[in-house]
Amino acid sequence: MTALTLNLHSAIELTDERFEQICQSNRDLRFERTATGELVIMLPAGSDTGRQNCELNGQLWLWNRQNRLGVGFDSSAGFTLPNGAIRSPDLSWIKQERWDSLNTAQKRKFAPICPNFVAELCSQCDRLTDVQSKMQEYLDNGAILGWLIDPESQVEIYRPNQTVEVKNALNSLSGEDVLPGFELDLQEIWA
Template sequence: MSSSILTATEHEASLSVQDNSLYEIVDGQRLDLQPMSAYATWLASRLHGQLWPYAEAHLLGTCITEMLFILDVQRDLRRRPDVAFVSAQRWPMDRDLPSTGDWEVVPDLAVEVISPNDVFKDVLAKVREYFHYGVLLVWVISPEEQQIYVYESPTQVRILSVDDKLTGGNAVSGFRLTVASLFQRSASSHPPSTS
């Protein structure tokens, strides 16, 4: 990741300019993110496509992709999970999202999809950071191994394979998805199985 210092004023100004590059901010410093692979992007999109309608149908909260969340105002820490879920308890569904700037809320669920450019120790550091700020559940999706690492704390992890079912745990109550249906490599007439 490359980085450059970005003051709060510069950050706000940058929001008004069309900027297609993805970045996070750590201690006020902009960190450009490497682009995701096509397959990693596909997986994030498929997962979001299952979480979003489920969360809305059950009035649980909001599911979103590539949102920059303000985790710590004092530290100016803003992270961008590939997919995230924010419960109605943390942000009521009838409350408008900010029309400018980033979202000052800690998601209940953060999902990171590993791309070939990612360094796993950096992903693990981010997992610890998410829990430090109050995220309840973290899914780390490894496309190459076709596994999902389900973190319920920084030290409690279950590894799911294609024979398992992914559940929303204490973050997205009642959500279930077969892991095998997520890890497909092409478009299909069959949607992922949520049973």
């Protein structure tokens, strides 16, 4: 089963305020809004995907704590992208200067910013083409590095103006110059 997408255009316009009301009224559900105003209801991750997400988040958190170059976010954080979509990557990171440029009110809502780095961990309920489209959307809106991690030991690396790089059976992934010095230990993800 994949995420459920509802087209509400004929019934209501899904403004920022309405989207926020829907999220607040249904706190047990996860939502995203596409650039065209469709409401996406995200299914909960399976237990193993949750374990993998925890490992992914933990490794970035530790690196960020030691280096203090920016701010990291888990999948519960939503961002309003320049195209109007509100997305919640599984893992994201924003350079400190960019985060600091937002005011307090912007930070408390779905911050109007595209993260510098995003990662999506493809779960069994995700349609790969949907997640690949989301990764491209992040790049189109300002991300400079993205990882799509497939549970079958494949990683797609997304960079602006470059062909997607597909790697199989990697032991680690470099954060390159976006996350300097960060190496994701994939063996812990695949375990």
